[in-house]
Amino acid sequence: MVEDFEVAISQGQLADSMSHVLAKPLPFFNSTPLHIAVVGEPGSGKSSFINAMLGLRANDPRAAATGIQMTTVQVKDYPHPTLPQVILWDHPGRGMATFGEDKFEKKDDLTHFDFFVIVGSQRFRSTHSDLVREIQDMGKSFYFVRTKADLDLSAAKRQQPSDYSEKKVLLHIQEDCKECLVREGVRDPQVFIVSNWEADCFDFPLLQETLKNDLLRLKRQAFLLRFPSICLPTLEKKKTTVKEKIWTRRLCLLIALGSPVPFLLPIFLFRKFRSWCFLDFGLDDPSLAALAQRVGKTSTALKAAMQSLGMFSAILWVLPDLVGLSVMAYEYHRWEHFPIFGCLLSGGISLPRTYFMLQKCISGAADDTQRVLSKALEAEGKKSI
Numbered sequence: 001m002v003e004d005f006e007v008a009i010s011q012g013q014l015a016d017s018m019s020h021v022l023a024k025p026l027p028f029f030n031s032t033p034l035h036i037a038v039v040g041e042p043g044s045g046k047s048s049f050i051n052a053m054l055g056l057r058a059n060d061p062r063a064a065a066t067g068i069q070m071t072t073v074q075v076k077d078y079p080h081p082t083l084p085q086v087i088l089w090d091h092p093g094r095g096m097a098t099f100g101e102d103k104f105e106k107k108d109d110l111t112h113f114d115f116f117v118i119v120g121s122q123r124f125r126s127t128h129s130d131l132v133r134e135i136q137d138m139g140k141s142f143y144f145v146r147t148k149a150d151l152d153l154s155a156a157k158r159q160q161p162s163d164y165s166e167k168k169v170l171l172h173i174q175e176d177c178k179e180c181l182v183r184e185g186v187r188d189p190q191v192f193i194v195s196n197w198e199a200d201c202f203d204f205p206l207l208q209e210t211l212k213n214d215l216l217r218l219k220r221q222a223f224l225l226r227f228p229s230i231c232l233p234t235l236e237k238k239k240t241t242v243k244e245k246i247w248t249r250r251l252c253l254l255i256a257l258g259s260p261v262p263f264l265l266p267i268f269l270f271r272k273f274r275s276w277c278f279l280d281f282g283l284d285d286p287s288l289a290a291l292a293q294r295v296g297k298t299s300t301a302l303k304a305a306m307q308s309l310g311m312f313s314a315i316l317w318v319l320p321d322l323v324g325l326s327v328m329a330y331e332y333h334r335w336e337h338f339p340i341f342g343c344l345l346s347g348g349i350s351l352p353r354t355y356f357m358l359q360k361c362i363s364g365a366a367d368d369t370q371r372v373l374s375k376a377l378e379a380e381g382k383k384s385i
């Protein structure tokens with residue numbers, strides 16, 4: 001599936017590449033792994049939560065180690081038993097100055113994960129705020145899981161036995177967590193109150209169901225965030241192919257633009273070269289229109305994602321030509337003979353400049369392909385995934 005997608009990109013068939021995604025989004029994204037980091041303070045119940053998700057008891061040899069002291073010291077992966085390519089990653093506790101904390105903090109790089117479960121027991125603390133901010137800064141999302149609901153309930157029952165209502169206590173905890181998350185700038189926070197001892201009670205079934213329903217969205221989000229690196233090898237190969245394919249044109253341009261030609265000609269020829277590149281990468285107007293129609297967006301929206309060498313930068317690139325031209329003009333005026341030095345100087349400036357300009361044009365088209373596809377994959381258009 002992903003292979004067909006990559007082949008279409010390498011052939012410059014961007015609209016076709018999207019067809020592979022749009023035709024069967026579920027199998028397409030199912031082959032994309034979703035790495036979920038389970039993070040939170042030490043002892044908040046992260047490992048117990050993972051065991052509950054996996055349906056394992058703490059004494060099962062496959063279960064994550066749990067305990068009353070600092071238990072998890074290394075990040076470890078646990079594949080989800082039923083959801084395809086969903087991997088839960090148990091993390092050492094974060095925050096709260098505890099003995100040995102430093103050695104854990106260094107390993108705590110969250111950038112590689114696609115989605116997060118912030119686990120908290122008791123109150124919402126600054127560690128949670130820090131995690132929320134860190135995750136939001138990466139443009140990723142999370143569920144907030146408040147564990148040990150059983151303890152909260154028994155404490156509430158002991159405190160006010162006459163006025164005790166399980167529903168009221170759970171609602172109060174839920175609202176408190178949401179309020180704290182909203183204060184951190186989270187829109188529509190997803191909060192689940194659970195007890196890791198009772199995976200069929202409280203919000204645990206709802207959490208499992210929500211994750212299942214959110215899976216396609218989360219995998220698409222993960223795919224999009226990883227998209228630049230997914231595309232990279234294909235586009236690198238494509239760059240080499242394009243360079244080989246149009247080397248004769250590059251050579252002609254190099255000679256034409258390297259010679260002391262009038263100022264506007266390089267810009268015209270550069271424009272021509274750029275349209276050859278765009279055609280090869282599938283970024284020409286008809287290809288973009290087909291892609292836009294395929295994903296239910298406008299060509300203008302897709303074009304807006306393109307940032308490669310525009311006309312203004314092309315003009316800046318050819319500005320040094322003025323030096324050569326000025327010397328040529330001066331030489332001709334002063335000595336009234338063919339401006340040999342001016343020509344040599346002009347060629348010396350133009351040749352390397354043209355070489356780098358053409359290289360940059362090809363790399364720019366490759367980068368633009370990735371940006372345009374990312375834009376096309378964004379789920380805002382009617383036909384988008």
Ligand SMILES: Nc1nc2c(ncn2[C@@H]2O[C@H](COP(=O)(O)OP(=O)(O)OP(=O)(O)O)[C@@H](O)[C@H]2O)c(=O)[nH]1
Nearest residue numbers: 042043044045046047048066067071072093148196
């Ligand atoms: N009553 C109750 N106890 C829990 C719950 N979840 C975890 N615990 C207990 O809390 C303690 C810590 O649980 P762990 O799962 O090891 O916590 P952790 O966050 O993985 O801890 P570290 O790996 O040290 O950061 C253990 O004694 C668990 O048995 C829960 O939902 N209810």
Ligand SMILES: [Mg+2]
Nearest residue numbers: 046047071072
């Ligand atoms: Mg643990």
